[in-house]
Amino acid sequence: MPKEIVIVGAVAVGPKVACRLKRLEPEANITLIDRDDLISYGGCGIPYYVGGDINDLEDLYSTSSHAVRDQAFFENCKGINVLTRVEAVEIDRNGKKLKVKHLESGEEESLGYDKLVLATGASPVIPPFPGGDLPRVFTLADLHDAEKIKKLMSQGRVGTAAVIGAGAIGLEISEALADLWGIETTLIEMEDQVLPTILGKCIARIAAKEMEKKGVNLLLSERVLQITGREGSDGCVVKTSNNVLSVDIVVLAAGVRPNTELAQNAGLSVGISGGIVVDRRMRTSDPNIYAGGDCVELQNLVSGENTLMALGSLANRQGRVIATNISGGQSHFRGTVGTFCLKIFDLGISKAGLTYRQAKLTGFDPVYAAVAQADHAHFYPSSEMTYISLIADRRSRKILGVEAAGKNGDAVKARVDAVAVLLKYGVDVDDVCGLETGYAPPFASAMDVINNAGNALDNILAGSNRPIDAADFLFDFAHKEIKVLDIRGEKEAVPFLQKYGSRWLNIPQDQLRSRVAEVPQNEPLFLLCDTGPRSYEAQVYLSSQGITDTFNIQGGFAMIIATDPEFI
């Protein structure tokens, strides 16, 4: 058993390695070092601190029993040495020594190690346009950034803000600014959707609508060209490809990049993704040096490709694996399927696996089903609509990804997690159709929304369900002369009949068999019901009557309204 363990980085993975290793090997001498004076904090909580859900910064580095996780805590409660405001400068792999620098005094010293752990994390990407270094331009790298922004806001000095990048942090921080603080917030994204690396277009549109509904000004497909200081007052002018915005602060949320300089300078392998290469035991190319957390690259277990995945949950699991292995055990971290969730305003969003675009780029032939269904039994009083998009490879029927949104975020996460944990086993569409999750009316339907996502995809693959995405329908309906056959009740159809005249036909489901002669025979038709199953049934019936040029609007009216609340 190695006696001297040095760990570089004291957030998430570093403390996890240290604490578990000390439990496994009480005799080990473990030293945690960090450049910062605040350590072992919940970085994912930063947006909630900025937004005010969490009042006290200390809550982010306290334990569940309210002990502050500072140097004294680690020494007294855990028996672990902590050096803060200390930077790792250079690894001497032959001598097994780490040169460090005390940032306050400038002094350097050398720490010998038997095993070294690199938990150096990641840093915000500073985009290439000019102005990223202005004083009113912030990133959210650590608690100090969060404090600075919150201080400005609490002084009443922020009325307008621009957030650059509509990834998870960008969305969370936009909510934080706009919601409690009432700051006029503009979110700018160069891709044509929010969460472009996380969601496909169907669920991304629901997320975007939630942002807009709650007052965030969303600019998609806009590239920031430059940020300049505002004349006459603090603040910035953000010039994009289409707009010029004058704002009090700018938050850069353009993603993060792994901190690998220390590793690279020591000659350790770094992958093409930019992360430190580790094996399944989380060892770098030097068997005496482990690495974990945001600084390493991981295998995506769906695509097989190496990727970066900066998530505190993965970091913690990796930390446990590293500690077990250092203490002489055998523990493996195989990779990630990209399971993810977030809350934006009242919407829970969850995903795992590949998006449609990623699947296509990886070489799959992806196809997806989109469904809308209540999370609980429809006859039970409390239920929320849940939207799921399930993606499979056409030929192998292998599940490639799942995405979901809905107001009951715990229930949304439940559906996605149940598929997520199976992804690495290579399950197929039939496995999702038969997924055995718990059923009781207060918590699920007998045929649950996740099973029905599988069923819909099965029907699409079988060719009996010929779908159109709700957003594609909205586009086509606005631009082409295609008619809608609405099989909902007369009451639901009336406003549409009035608005769209002869382009909107209504034959309620229970009359379709007797009135089939009224259905136009030789022109394309969009079929619409509440959530999709009845329009699918109508499609099948019409096909049996020789009417085959029909498109079943996936997720029905529920999905249309979630995608465009103004479509009356």
Place this chain on the structure above:
Amino acid sequence: MPKEIVIVGAVAVGPKVACRLKRLEPEANITLIDRDDLISYGGCGIPYYVGGDINDLEDLYSTSSHAVRDQAFFENCKGINVLTRVEAVEIDRNGKKLKVKHLESGEEESLGYDKLVLATGASPVIPPFPGGDLPRVFTLADLHDAEKIKKLMSQGRVGTAAVIGAGAIGLEISEALADLWGIETTLIEMEDQVLPTILGKCIARIAAKEMEKKGVNLLLSERVLQITGREGSDGCVVKTSNNVLSVDIVVLAAGVRPNTELAQNAGLSVGISGGIVVDRRMRTSDPNIYAGGDCVELQNLVSGENTLMALGSLANRQGRVIATNISGGQSHFRGTVGTFCLKIFDLGISKAGLTYRQAKLTGFDPVYAAVAQADHAHFYPSSEMTYISLIADRRSRKILGVEAAGKNGDAVKARVDAVAVLLKYGVDVDDVCGLETGYAPPFASAMDVINNAGNALDNILAGSNRPIDAADFLFDFAHKEIKVLDIRGEKEAVPFLQKYGSRWLNIPQDQLRSRVAEVPQNEPLFLLCDTGPRSYEAQVYLSSQGITDTFNIQGGFAMIIATDPEFI
């Protein structure tokens, strides 16, 4: 493709087969028959109708778009023939005919079939004691029973009730009676815990406490000897092994038994569990006869044994499989891992796999970890304590079961479902430690409660965590002179120091290393913290100091209070 399809039974599996088959084969002539006049209802919703969460009985047999699922609905919307108040009398397998009897007229007729589907369901078990047939003794077999009970209650004629059997239906109906209607309800169970076939003792005790907290009088380990009519007024006298209760109504909730008479008389195989034997394609021993739902036996994919599992969710999934196979497709239903959930009062309960007792009976060497942790990040404002018990086989480390409870039922179900879907793949403890579920502070912890259940079990199997169940601690502490070492803060410990004097030691975690000399060396000690991780850490540390006769109270004080709210 077979043209004539007859389906016996029009609840859950029957309608599912009929509707999907009609979509797959629009030309098929499909006839659904049922003894009842009410069909295609959500039987699992009955307790919520009785309790008042659902006001209108019709809601239980309406679609999500408010169409009533009656004979006309199936004929007009689905193109399916329905015969109600018609009983299946006899199957002529050679002639491929089903003799049926019209219950109103007494007339019999013969229905030819190419494929026959048996969806005959299950009937309530009438326990062997005398009095089960008295007029004020009810079962909950169908909507008519529910209506009768609700009518009596709404007439103000029910002030007291006894429910016999603390299975899921027994608990749900006890809540229905006690909660909205304020009926003094006594729940009687002959086993020593509630939900004896569903939960192990740890989570069962939490469920029992919830029942008692909400005013249900719970009699465990009591056998009902007889029920007699009450003299002078409607009502019953229930005599048990320990009590005599005078009540206005009795509800029998002693489980259900599959309806297999029709199948047995036709010479179809029936298994030792009492259910109709089917293969993976849901075919009986006659390839022209399929069966599904509560009347069939299924393989338990964890134990390998055949079992009964009367659940609407399984019935619906089986219905889809049957329809696919009848139409010439290939679809398999492999069995069940017993995933289950229910809500009782404010508590969500969820489970999958085997209980500790079942695992032992099956021949495994089970060991379990019990953990308590918030469902969301502890620093996030909204979170609820979640209690999980995870069971594995000691030698193979294979996961055998998982059980959970907590106030956020959707979150409880999420954790159990994520393990449930993996059970049939034979996953082990390490897979649960590394389970990749979604993380964001509003929905989970970075090291989530389900991962920590795996971690705790891993530590128990490694021998470093030597646990005691909270309930066993309560028993031992009451009956033996063992001391508690409480490593929580002084403030938390004070009331216990006052109450238990020298039997309660308090050394806060951050002082344990400096005050270890105060810890008694040669006597057993119960180690206590808030939820378990710190007492585990203390155990490890004390072991390193040669103090090894310690028991870590699983789930800490949170589990103790959930098990016995009166333990101050």
